[in-house]
Amino acid sequence: EAKRLQHETVYAEAWCAMQGGQSEAVNPDGTRTDCLTLGYAIEADFIDKWYEALGQSMHYAGMTDRLPGILFIIETREQCRKVVAAASTIQMTVYRSPRYGVVPIRAWYVGAELCQRSDA
Numbered sequence: 001e002a003k004r005l006q007h008e009t010v011y012a013e014a015w016c017a018m019q020g021g022q023s024e025a026v027n028p029d030g031t032r033t034d035c036l037t038l039g040y041a042i043e044a045d046f047i048d049k050w051y052e053a054l055g056q057s058m059h060y061a062g063m064t065d066r067l068p069g070i071l072f073i074i075e076t077r078e079q080c081r082k083v084v085a086a087a088s089t090i091q092m093t094v095y096r097s098p099r100y101g102v103v104p105i106r107a108w109y110v111g112a113e114l115c116q117r118s119d120a
């Protein structure tokens with residue numbers, strides 16, 4: 001596993017607070033949703049673990065009767081390569097909710113400014 005600048009929960013809790021969500025919400029099966037808002041069950045993870053976050057977000061959505069969401073954390077410019085893989089896979093993935101029907105998975109990014117082109 002890559003060396004991290006900060007623990008995932010530092011990013012997740014700060015972001016969740018800004019959204020007015022509940023951090024570390026306990027699900028009926030004992031798992032924990034990183035951020036639970038009125039509409040979304042959000043898994044927070046580092047971008048290089050995007051494939052794990054995808055499954056977890058759908059699981060948490062089912063546990064909480066919310067829509068699935070993922071907060072991706074980007075700490076270095078080198079990790080920006082993973083954004084394309086994550087975004088394209090998520091774009092092709094839908095979640096089938098008994099309440100909402102077929103819906104896309106929403107993604108947010110912390111550190112996305114590192115991936116902006118800088119030609120200066």
